[in-house]
Amino acid sequence: MLFRQLASMSMFSLLAALCWGALTENQGWWFFLPLCALLLIWRHYARLSLPGVRLAAVPGFVVFFVKQVVLGAFDVGWRALGPKSKCSPDWRRYPVRLSDPASQRLLASLISVLPGTCSAQIESxxxxxxxxxxxxxxxxxxxxxxxALELQLAGLLTAESSVGGSR
Known part of the structure; x- marks a missing residue:
């Protein structure tokens, strides 16, 4: 169990360091190292779990996600610069079919890149x-x-079975 936690923390640290180095052109390590240590401590005590991933589903999810990001960017651009402002904002509830709490948090985080949506809260x-x-x-x-995003996540995450069915 301890070995598994250390391996997970090491992988998290390595990925975070690679992202930091790429995004900051290898500068600011004086800020990153204490931040990474705090994140590791927080992750350990918060007991947050990351859902497992089906590697075969990763390419399809990446294509879907990139497509949604591009469509979202065009949608926001059109709404901002288009001839008519087509906005009728509202709060709506969406029943989640994903069962794992970590999967639900990931869905809530990723929804904000979809055109015209932003998640605010998971209601139990x-x-x-x-x-x-x-x-x-x-x-x-x-x-x-x-x-569609929920269905893609269900196919990607090992903690989920198919979320098919009607609403």
């Missing part, structure tokens, strides 16, 4: 958890995008 209910979302246009079909 006895029957089914829900996400509280802020949508830019309540008349848009935001449910389809969120359901």
């Amino acid at each position: 209910h006895p029957q089914r958890n829900q996400l509280l979302l802020h949508v830019l246009d309540r008349h848009d079909d935001w449910q389809t995008g969120v359901a």
Whole structure:
């Protein structure tokens, strides 16, 4: 058990260091090292778990995610610079079909890159958890995008089985 935790922390540290080095052009290590130590301590005591990943599903998820990021950028650009401002913001609830809490947190984090959506809270209910979302246009079909992301995550994460079924 201890070896597994050390291996996980080492992998996290290595990935964080590689990202830091790439994003800061190998500068600012005086800031990163204490920050990384604090993150490791927080991760240890918070007992946050990262869901396992099906490696065969990673390429499909990356393609889907990049496509959604690009569509989201164009959507925001069109809304900001387009001839008519098409906004009718509203708060909406989305029933989550993912069962693992870590998977639900990941879904809530990734929803914000979808066109016109931003997740605000995971609401716990006895029957089914829900996400509280802020949508830019309540008349848009935001449910389809969120359901597609949830389905992609279910295929990617080992803690989840298929989330098929009707709403």
